[in-house]
Amino acid sequence: MNDSHPDALSPGIGDASFSFEAASSTVPLISVRDLAIHYPVGGGLFTKGMVVRAAEGIDLDIPRGAFYGLVGESGSGKTTLGRALLKATPITRGSIHFDDGEVSYELAELGKAELKDYRKRAQLIFQDPYAALSPRMTVRDIIAEPLEVMKITKTRAETDERVREIAAKCRLNLEHLRRFPHAFSGGQRQRISIARALVANPRFVVADEAVAALDVSIQADVLNLLKTLQEDLGLTLLFISHDLSVVAHTCDHVAVMYLGRLVESAPTRRLFAGPRHPYTKALLSAIPSLDPDHHSKAQKLTGEIPSPANPPPGCKFHTRCPYAVEICKTEEPPLEQTPDHHMVKCHRWKELLYVS
Numbered sequence: 001m002n003d004s005h006p007d008a009l010s011p012g013i014g015d016a017s018f019s020f021e022a023a024s025s026t027v028p029l030i031s032v033r034d035l036a037i038h039y040p041v042g043g044g045l046f047t048k049g050m051v052v053r054a055a056e057g058i059d060l061d062i063p064r065g066a067f068y069g070l071v072g073e074s075g076s077g078k079t080t081l082g083r084a085l086l087k088a089t090p091i092t093r094g095s096i097h098f099d100d101g102e103v104s105y106e107l108a109e110l111g112k113a114e115l116k117d118y119r120k121r122a123q124l125i126f127q128d129p130y131a132a133l134s135p136r137m138t139v140r141d142i143i144a145e146p147l148e149v150m151k152i153t154k155t156r157a158e159t160d161e162r163v164r165e166i167a168a169k170c171r172l173n174l175e176h177l178r179r180f181p182h183a184f185s186g187g188q189r190q191r192i193s194i195a196r197a198l199v200a201n202p203r204f205v206v207a208d209e210a211v212a213a214l215d216v217s218i219q220a221d222v223l224n225l226l227k228t229l230q231e232d233l234g235l236t237l238l239f240i241s242h243d244l245s246v247v248a249h250t251c252d253h254v255a256v257m258y259l260g261r262l263v264e265s266a267p268t269r270r271l272f273a274g275p276r277h278p279y280t281k282a283l284l285s286a287i288p289s290l291d292p293d294h295h296s297k298a299q300k301l302t303g304e305i306p307s308p309a310n311p312p313p314g315c316k317f318h319t320r321c322p323y324a325v326e327i328c329k330t331e332e333p334p335l336e337q338t339p340d341h342h343m344v345k346c347h348r349w350k351e352l353l354y355v356s
């Protein structure tokens, strides 16, 4: 694994720029403590009575104004965590606290009126721009719907003004507002989805694999737009992705999830320059590179992620970790802070510091 400079790690979209440690505040907008999300499953691939542990023991602070990346393979629990932060899925244990400076909410204790208010403040950008937009509604009506449902605007003229304003910010023009979604490309549809998510002027946005369905060239365009909007509107954005190279382009901080646990988090530059957890190292190593030597140095991640309904004991990564020792099989490692500001969940992170 190349541990020297992050620019050496990845071509493609990750080459465009590394924003690294950006100007977000240190005051958290979202604070998560000891969060667990379990749900019962039965039938299909699962034995009746089994419990899926989608998230377990999550501690996380998302600073106000951050472009925060959440990365992991399919089945790592990142989408479930994102939905919990929007209060779109029930939690089993722990707490999620939201504080944007105007209001302060403990999500588990929201009353009806507070929940209504929270829905305005926290929004979701969907992954699939084709499925997310009703084919029977004009772009104007799609973007206006949250304003009307949440009764944010009082007159049609007021709604139209707000729709035009956010459409312009999302690089849609007046002519676009009269058309139906089928007339647009994937990138344009995702800009419509973004406008719809932002029209109610939220403070927190979860973008769940928001560019995964787009071509690479369009991904860069939509990512740049998201970054511009996040900075201009002072948003806090949680960007969920399975692709670390996409996260490198825009995020100022990255957290890595594996089987329902946060295994590492750090400012983006530090994470890319010196990952501390073997899983993060393997994910970084899997990013394609134009360096002909990279392939031989790459750490291959073998095997499948275990089932969250039947997680292994000890460190959840031990079944795939090339550095696993006896203790890894029996004791779950604590989340520890390293001197260079990573949070890492690995028994051996100190020993592995200089292993490349």
Ligand code: SF4
Residues within 6 Å of the ligand: 277, 278, 279, 315, 316, 317, 318, 319, 321, 322, 323, 324, 325, 328, 333, 345, 346, 347, 348, 349
């Ligand atoms: Fe690998 Fe052990 Fe660290 Fe888990 S605790 S990541 S198995 S070395």
